[in-house]
Amino acid sequence: MSVRVRDGLGGRAAIAGIGATEFSKDSGRSELRLAVEAVRAALDDAGLTPRDVDGLVTFTMDTSPEITVAQACGIGELSFFSRIHYGGGAACATVQQAALAVATGIAEVVVCYRAFNERSGRRFGSGVQHREPSAEGAALGWSLPFGLLTPASWVAMTAQRYLHTHGLTPEVFGQVAVVDRKYAATNPAAYFHGRPITLADHAASRWIVEPLRLLDCCQETDGGQAIVVTSVERARDLPHPPAVIAAAAQGAGRAQEQMTSFYRDDLTGLPEMGVVARQLWRTSGLTPADMDVAILYDHFTPFVLMQLEEFGFCGKGEAAEFVAGESLPINTHGGQLGEAYLHGMNGVAEGVRQLRGTAVNRILGAGRVLVTAGTGVPTSGLVLTADG
Secondary structure (H helix, E strand, C coil), X not given: CCCCCCCCCCCCCEEEEEEECCCEXXXXXXXXXXXXXXXXXXXXXXXXXXXXXXXXXXXXXXXXXXXXXXXXXXXXXXXXXXXXXXXXXXXXXXXXXXXXXXXXXXXXXXXXXXXXXXXXXXXXXXXXXXCCCCHHHHHHCCCHHXXXXXXXXXXXXXXXXXHHHHCCCHHHHHHXXXXXXXXXXXXXXXXXXXXXXXXXXXXXXXXXXXXXXHHHECCCCEEEEEEEEECHHHHCCCCCCCEEEEEEEEECCCCXXXXXXXXXXXXXXXXXXXXXXXXXXXXXXCCHHHCCEEECCCCEHHHHHHHXXXXXCCCCCCHHHHHHHCCCCECCCCHHHHCCCCCCHHHHHHHHHHHHCCCCCCCCCCCEXXXXXXXXXXXXXXXXXXXX
């Protein structure tokens, strides 16, 4: 794929099944079992069996290898297996990898999965505790001595610059938190089901790292999510209408680091998501005005605002007002702030539900959905559309 021309992947694969475990703070079972439960649920949803699967895709930060999941699920031979790096930035890229395999005939049915005990086990929010020597670790070495030890502290640097440049206050971030929690409150699968918040609640929540408050930061979750990808033609013969992958893209910007890209010329945007945005619009032939729903990666509220600006939904510094206007439904499942933090895979599932018309917070007539993956790191995105 070139970052300058339309690619040939759009419309050649579809999501046919989605499945998940419950989302909790203490699953009481292994990450492998969570992965298997999610994969089996997704296959059941697609009307397929483990014998139909010949490909698996997951994240590098995963303790359940593809061959182990295959064995535990009863999947036979694999012709394709892949892992995507950079944490949550991999979410939509797993689907892209699956679509590439399907479109080129390398595999016929590929399952993407993510499963972890991210609350009761390893907590990603705890930041850097131990790292083996690596080039990535060397980059972090420029920040760690100054106390920038956690994802929240890394994002806070960019968020502070964003506010300063546009003459805004931290209260603008509350618009994202309030909208996410509004949708989570009516979603029985969400951890914060029945618990909406107000802007006053956001402003009263404690500081984590200025200008980020507690309600600007996503939760930590135990659970699993899986996605089944196959050809559009095969998907049409399965129980649910296909969610066609109209475009899929990855992106890394110049001077890219993992959440510490502080030496760029401008710290008020997300250039890596700009790369993704241009390719998604180019390949799908669609524009921001065509989107019916946006499922935006929301591990921290400021990066939701910056994503809206990178994708062209509004001008620089205008995203908070755009969110408050609710002209575009955002994170209708409650997002990672409200539903669960599954490194964005639950967001992909919500995009599929909106196209099927089965979402709890259904947007009537939704036929085009934007889904994004983790921000501040090399990232990815999808445009999903209804078939036909």
